[in-house]
Amino acid sequence: MGEPAEPVWRVGESVPWLVAWSGEQAFELQKSVLFPGMIELSQAERPGEGVPIFGAVHVNRQRRGLARHLCHVCGQPTPARDRWIFPAASGGMVTMAEGGERYGGNVPPVHEACARRARRQCPHLKAAMARPIACPADEGRLIWRTDVVPGMEQLAKSFPVGLDVVMSCYRLYGEAFSRKVARLRREEAARGRKAAP
Numbered sequence: 001m002g003e004p005a006e007p008v009w010r011v012g013e014s015v016p017w018l019v020a021w022s023g024e025q026a027f028e029l030q031k032s033v034l035f036p037g038m039i040e041l042s043q044a045e046r047p048g049e050g051v052p053i054f055g056a057v058h059v060n061r062q063r064r065g066l067a068r069h070l071c072h073v074c075g076q077p078t079p080a081r082d083r084w085i086f087p088a089a090s091g092g093m094v095t096m097a098e099g100g101e102r103y104g105g106n107v108p109p110v111h112e113a114c115a116r117r118a119r120r121q122c123p124h125l126k127a128a129m130a131r132p133i134a135c136p137a138d139e140g141r142l143i144w145r146t147d148v149v150p151g152m153e154q155l156a157k158s159f160p161v162g163l164d165v166v167m168s169c170y171r172l173y174g175e176a177f178s179r180k181v182a183r184l185r186r187e188e189a190a191r192g193r194k195a196a197p
């Protein structure tokens, strides 16, 4: 038996659970369960249909993954003792109205074993997933975002004028963890400057 000519895409193995597929490009607006009183963008869920669109995050899975601590590689729940994120490579520091800044994470966590497997499978993830840190016991809180997700500008134009539509969300962490993340991000930035020609 020879090698298959086409790459075989398998969710949780060669394709992260979070990635959207070409067969999932149907959208509608619905009442948000996660954020009562808000309207959210909902995307058809047919992972495995068509081809994966690397770089496109499935909007429902992004929100659900963050809310329920589902692993962004395999989609299964991460227990508190095996819940990791990569805060130097994703999310950002959020300036608080009361002063100071906190870390906001917009990518669901990952199992340690899944991170290791993803790094092996995808050279692009090697750097991004290089330094995982354990999620803190303080889970922070979930905050919705109505700004347009990159790549969905055309779709957003079809929304009723003046209606705030939840497209994504992030987890806003507490002060202690945020300080740790800010330090890590500064270190990574300094390292990047050193590595640059």
Ligand SMILES: [Zn+2]
Binding pocket: 071, 072, 073, 074, 075, 076, 110, 111, 114
């Ligand atoms: Zn996993």
